[in-house]
Amino acid sequence: MRFRLVKLVSCAFIVSTIILPAFAGELKKNPANSANQNKPKIFTDENAMQAEMDFYVHNDAEAELIFSGLKTRKDHDIALWNNQLGSLYLAQGKNKEAQMAFMDAYLVMNNITAFKDLELRSVGLMGAEATKAYKGDPYEKVFNSFYVGMLLCADNDFENSLAAFKNGILCDSDVESNLYKSDVALLYLMASRVEALQKNQSMADDYFKQAQQAYYLSYPDNRPLVSQEQALLDELSKKQKSLSEKEAPYKNGPETNKPKKMSAQTEKEINTLSAEISKLETEIKALADNIEANNRKIIISSLKDLVNPNNNTLLCIETGRAPFKYQTGAYGEKAVFTIKPSKITGFKVNLDNFIQIQTGSFLKNNDIYYQASTRGGRVMDSILKGKADFKKTTADVSNLLSDISQVYNPYGVLSIFSLASGAISQATNPYADARHWSLLPAEIQIVPLRLNPGKHQLQIEAYDSAGKMLQNYKTEIEITDNPNNVIFKRFRENTL
Amino acid sequence: MKKIIFILFLALTVSGCASLGANPYILSSKQTTLDLTNNRGVALFTLKVQNSGNTRLLLSSFNAYEANQYKPYNSLSNFYIPLSNDNYSAADDLYFCTAVLTGGIYRIDAFSGMTNAFFAIPYSLKTDKIFDIYPNTINYLGRLDFGALNTQTALMPLKSVSDSSGEDIEKFKTIFPVLKDKKIENNSFY
Numbered sequence: 001m002r003f004r005l006v007k008l009v010s011c012a013f014i015v016s017t018i019i020l021p022a023f024a025g026e027l028k029k030n031p032a033n034s035a036n037q038n039k040p041k042i043f044t045d046e047n048a049m050q051a052e053m054d055f056y057v058h059n060d061a062e063a064e065l066i067f068s069g070l071k072t073r074k075d076h077d078i079a080l081w082n083n084q085l086g087s088l089y090l091a092q093g094k095n096k097e098a099q100m101a102f103m104d105a106y107l108v109m110n111n112i113t114a115f116k117d118l119e120l121r122s123v124g125l126m127g128a129e130a131t132k133a134y135k136g137d138p139y140e141k142v143f144n145s146f147y148v149g150m151l152l153c154a155d156n157d158f159e160n161s162l163a164a165f166k167n168g169i170l171c172d173s174d175v176e177s178n179l180y181k182s183d184v185a186l187l188y189l190m191a192s193r194v195e196a197l198q199k200n201q202s203m204a205d206d207y208f209k210q211a212q213q214a215y216y217l218s219y220p221d222n223r224p225l226v227s228q229e230q231a232l233l234d235e236l237s238k239k240q241k242s243l244s245e246k247e248a249p250y251k252n253g254p255e256t257n258k259p260k261k262m263s264a265q266t267e268k269e270i271n272t273l274s275a276e277i278s279k280l281e282t283e284i285k286a287l288a289d290n291i292e293a294n295n296r297k298i299i300i301s302s303l304k305d306l307v308n309p310n311n312n313t314l315l316c317i318e319t320g321r322a323p324f325k326y327q328t329g330a331y332g333e334k335a336v337f338t339i340k341p342s343k344i345t346g347f348k349v350n351l352d353n354f355i356q357i358q359t360g361s362f363l364k365n366n367d368i369y370y371q372a373s374t375r376g377g378r379v380m381d382s383i384l385k386g387k388a389d390f391k392k393t394t395a396d397v398s399n400l401l402s403d404i405s406q407v408y409n410p411y412g413v414l415s416i417f418s419l420a421s422g423a424i425s426q427a428t429n430p431y432a433d434a435r436h437w438s439l440l441p442a443e444i445q446i447v448p449l450r451l452n453p454g455k456h457q458l459q460i461e462a463y464d465s466a467g468k469m470l471q472n473y474k475t476e477i478e479i480t481d482n483p484n485n486v487i488f489k490r491f492r493e494n495t496l
Numbered sequence: 497m498k499k500i501i502f503i504l505f506l507a508l509t510v511s512g513c514a515s516l517g518a519n520p521y522i523l524s525s526k527q528t529t530l531d532l533t534n535n536r537g538v539a540l541f542t543l544k545v546q547n548s549g550n551t552r553l554l555l556s557s558f559n560a561y562e563a564n565q566y567k568p569y570n571s572l573s574n575f576y577i578p579l580s581n582d583n584y585s586a587a588d589d590l591y592f593c594t595a596v597l598t599g600g601i602y603r604i605d606a607f608s609g610m611t612n613a614f615f616a617i618p619y620s621l622k623t624d625k626i627f628d629i630y631p632n633t634i635n636y637l638g639r640l641d642f643g644a645l646n647t648q649t650a651l652m653p654l655k656s657v658s659d660s661s662g663e664d665i666e667k668f669k670t671i672f673p674v675l676k677d678k679k680i681e682n683n684s685f686y
Contacts, residue, residue, distance in 0.1 A: 045566040050535060050631075053599040057630050324626065324686055325565065326603065332569040338626060340686040431569035438565065 043069035045077075051084070052438055056321075056492055060092055076133040079108040080435055083136070083144060087439035090147070091318075091490040099151040106148050109135045110167060132433070139323075139371040140437045141171035142184050149190055150316070154486035158194050165191040172371075185215035185303070186366050186444070192307045197483055208307055215303060216295045218370065225294070229287045236280045243273045302363045302448075311448035313485040317362075317460060319344045320442025320493060323372040327432050335432035339369045342442055343464045344471070344491055349447055350459040363446040441490060451479045462491050521560075521575050523594040525582045527674045535599040535631040540680065542664045543591040543607065545621065545652075546644040553619055553645050555579045555609035560595055560602040563626060575602075579609075582671065590639075592664070592671050599631035611647055620651040626686035634675065635683040636661050636668070657685055 043066050051066035071081040082105035089098035145168030152161035168187040188211030195204035217226055246269060250262045305311060320342035328334050349357040455478050462471040471491055479485050545553050557579055562572040575597060583591050607621040621642050643655040661682050669675045
């Protein structure tokens, strides 16, 4: 018996150390084995970060392989994988594939009932927000709608393109504060352009007016003033509500509810509130005047150029990195945004080696970080805050009971309760959802052009703030007799 | 009994040896080869604290926290990056920091050290900086300036970040000879 065992061990040793290594090369060359190699690789979420880094080092093939692999899982993050793939395809100039990917994401992001069960689970105290389906923040929905609209528009599908732009406007309005309602001028402008292309001039004019307002609202000089105005308006609304509540019992009502007599203390409070309201109104008026003064200085010729249907080509130059969302706070319960500064600050566009497009005609300030960071508090944040409080409380109770049990409880009854309490704390998952569309650019600048159908030489030079040329891109473009040609060019910054 | 003592002695000796081994997350001045396989990359940056008073600040380490939206928060890695004599240049009053990590996004929240070598009063330089590690790439990120050392408090916030690539990259190549013939890209913190 012992001899057999020794023989078995010896055989196993010989096979593993001598025979297998000797035939390893042969096994690799074996067609059956190579068929196995061609099988689609199974990717996990953790490969996605590698794909993201691959995108920025221009290793597009590897990034595409990973994101496509992740997409085939058809899991609750499918809209995220599609958005990432869409950006990747667009950067490669594969507009058709990009359109398909963005459309797939669009369908999930704008479907309220999609993955409903997962969403319900995340609202409870025990569920992680990241377990729900990814449907994106309002700014992500806005830019998904923008890309879908742009790519459909390039296909002459004006009806669906307009629907996508309108959807983006609706997503942008889905915020708590009215001041930030629809400040993505780009969507209004494109809606205006599509209406103009369809000869609906009155609708085009309406959209243009709204675009102008949105452009003023989000113009960099106005941003701090608008933010301040919003804070004062919120304060004013609270004070007005408080004043009306205090005054209500003393106002003239029906005969049966005769007004009571106001006490000196209440009268004093009402007078103070009235004075504060009056002061706030004066401050708001002053801010509104400042905004109005700024508006008069803003040149809107680039807006008019963009909606002009005679400009048959839109050159979209994308630069920088998307806003980066990460978890912070003691329990990772807060999701915050930051941005990687872009070195590229300006562009020069040359056509057919002699026409230079002036930067004044570029539509700028389509700043995605601004859109991402000025959304105000979402309902989800308050739920998360509640979860963090719960975790702290149960953790504290658990720790306290552990301490007590170590000192006073020889029978372990309290220890069991303490452990159970600790387990609840562990199960409570307050981690904020940090999933975000990270391959979005930081900014999109649009250059409207009027070009004859045919081939053209396009050159885009990217400059830093000191006027140093950082990247130079040359290509040949083909303009069709389509009334709306769209060209995307992405500048990826790690190559600087 | 002799056996037990021998095993204990061996265990202690071996564990001591292990702690003296090279840290895979940093560059060392004695290093002659740089392995950037398996998607590894390098981040380089400098750190300045003006030690004009009598009390000196000796930094010992910082932590690089993984920031990965695709991983659950409780499974994110945390890398301890020690700072040694290699990293400090008295002539420039600068710390030359290196981090060799797998491609991804990382966050630094503080640099730990002490303001007195003998009594070891802990001190912290607070920051919230995020950086990228690109596979098979060496990136210079910038210079973190914390201003003049304030010993009245136990911590100091970051004052500014500047691009000092012109001076710093050359110095990095001098301190860490393994970088000498390598291409160093100019990048930045978030």
